[in-house]
Amino acid sequence: MKRLTLLLLVFVGCGPQAPEGDYDLVILNGRVMDPETKLDAVRSVGVTGGRIETVSAAPLRGRTVIDAHGLVVAPGFIDLHSHGQDAANYVLKAADGVTTALELEVGTADVDRWYAERAGKSLVNFGVSIGHIPVRMAVMGDKEAFLPQTSDKANAEAATDAQLEEIKKRLRDGLKKGAVCMGFGIQYTGAAARWEILEAFRIAAEFKASCHVHMRHNGRKEPNNSTHALEEVIAASAVSGAPLHVVHIHSTSVAATPRHLQMIAEAKARGMDVTAEVYPYLAGMTKLNSGVFDGNWREALEIDYKDILWPATGERLTAETFAKYRSSDDYAIIFSIPEIAVNAALAHPQVLIGSDGIWDPVKKQGHPRCAGTYARILGKYVRQDQVLPLMEAIRKMSLGPAQRLEHHAPMFKKKGRVQAGADADLVVFDAAKIIDRSTYDNPTKHSEGFAYVLVNGVPVVKDGALQSDVLPGKAARAPLR
Ligand SMILES: [Zn+2]
Numbered sequence: 176m177k178r179l180t181l182l183l184l185v186f187v188g189c190g191p192q193a194p195e196g197d198y199d200l201v202i203l204n205g206r207v208m209d210p211e212t213k214l215d216a217v218r219s220v221g222v223t224g225g226r227i228e229t230v231s232a233a234p235l236r237g238r239t240v241i242d243a244h245g246l247v248v249a250p251g252f253i254d255l256h257s258h259g260q261d262a263a264n265y266v267l268k269a270a271d272g273v274t275t276a277l278e279l280e281v282g283t284a285d286v287d288r289w290y291a292e293r294a295g296k297s298l299v300n301f302g303v304s305i306g307h308i309p310v311r312m313a314v315m316g317d318k319e320a321f322l323p324q325t326s327d328k329a330n331a332e333a334a335t336d337a338q339l340e341e342i343k344k345r346l347r348d349g350l351k352k353g354a355v356c357m358g359f360g361i362q363y364t365g366a367a368a369r370w371e372i373l374e375a376f377r378i379a380a381e382f383k384a385s386c387h388v389h390m391r392h393n394g395r396k397e398p399n400n401s402t403h404a405l406e407e408v409i410a411a412s413a414v415s416g417a418p419l420h421v422v423h424i425h426s427t428s429v430a431a432t433p434r435h436l437q438m439i440a441e442a443k444a445r446g447m448d449v450t451a452e453v454y455p456y457l458a459g460m461t462k463l464n465s466g467v468f469d470g471n472w473r474e475a476l477e478i479d480y481k482d483i484l485w486p487a488t489g490e491r492l493t494a495e496t497f498a499k500y501r502s503s504d505d506y507a508i509i510f511s512i513p514e515i516a517v518n519a520a521l522a523h524p525q526v527l528i529g530s531d532g533i534w535d536p537v538k539k540q541g542h543p544r545c546a547g548t549y550a551r552i553l554g555k556y557v558r559q560d561q562v563l564p565l566m567e568a569i570r571k572m573s574l575g576p577a578q579r580l581e582h583h584a585p586m587f588k589k590k591g592r593v594q595a596g597a598d599a600d601l602v603v604f605d606a607a608k609i610i611d612r613s614t615y616d617n618p619t620k621h622s623e624g625f626a627y628v629l630v631n632g633v634p635v636v637k638d639g640a641l642q643s644d645v646l647p648g649k650a651a652r653a654p655l656r
Pocket of ligand 1: 280360389422423
């Protein structure tokens, strides 16, 4: 029966009814931009079975035809830092050109369960790290939550030798189960010793898995500042050999960002594998009950209470309201990031883009970065402010993230590229019109300017409209070991 089907396929494939160059879907005459080969020319793309079959200067025929004349055709964006991992968040991601959403900073303590919960139910591709934060919370005996609160054991208590061994065991187990990298939020686990962090890096190094780190301290103020924190993780990377990826370098380093970009470039010049990440906004967001607000955060971040927006009510905080809300589990939006920090990070070749986005559909709280990061890069920072060229922006949002992960998770070698053989994760957009629409008041407004977004060859945005009746997202996962 199998042989008969094969023969039939061969016959039909050569027959007159299906001429050569007949694809499931073709994208005709777009400005194809491939950041790996640097191709930037009018081409047509043929897609069959979820894969790019050809990128051609000749005309192509397909069962579905997308006219991309005047539009850019680029690899779909890979969000390295996407906390929102449910249907509501995937809609915002798809509408912003993201075809693969990865939770790599916080990650999970249970890799199998995390992937099982999303299999066959996702609009976009999804993936996760083994997370030092949730592993530490589980081992130390905290209740399950997105992040530890300041008084939880994961933030407040050092691990015993036995607990450290258990943390290491679970981290190694997570990488064996296909987590794409290892995540850290040292500021949320402030009592974790530097030795514990180094031990975790050593495990990541066994797998060539990158360490995606939210660093231990903010700002410039000595002695416990972000320079010290960056030295901690550069040292851990140098000693262990694990690749280092510093998440949201601008919101942690604030005014020290340009100096820290220099350190990261110098580490690379010494032969180290170090990258960083930025989102294109002047405010961060986190839980007010977390370790970020331990110690003298006003001095560290060089801000005051009034620089915190409380989305639950729309108010700016005071000393009194800060104290009142400190133990609340709501999000705070923190206007702490100097514009120079964003611009310097965006222009730096080792810095990739990650949204750090989450929309909480129950609390109805979020930051505009969840829905707007990628269109904002293309509209504001490429077109309007000309902080970086279009090809470089595309690289930082697609190929760069794929390359970051492909040593441990080789399936990323087929992502972030518009080339024959690559996965058909693609965006088709109008470079003259693309722009973000989400704001601090209205963080879920969809971005504008994406004509098509394809996930594994299936349109999730079609003629500018979101498609809600498809679930083409697949697991982005490292091999089981
Ligand atoms: Zn973070």
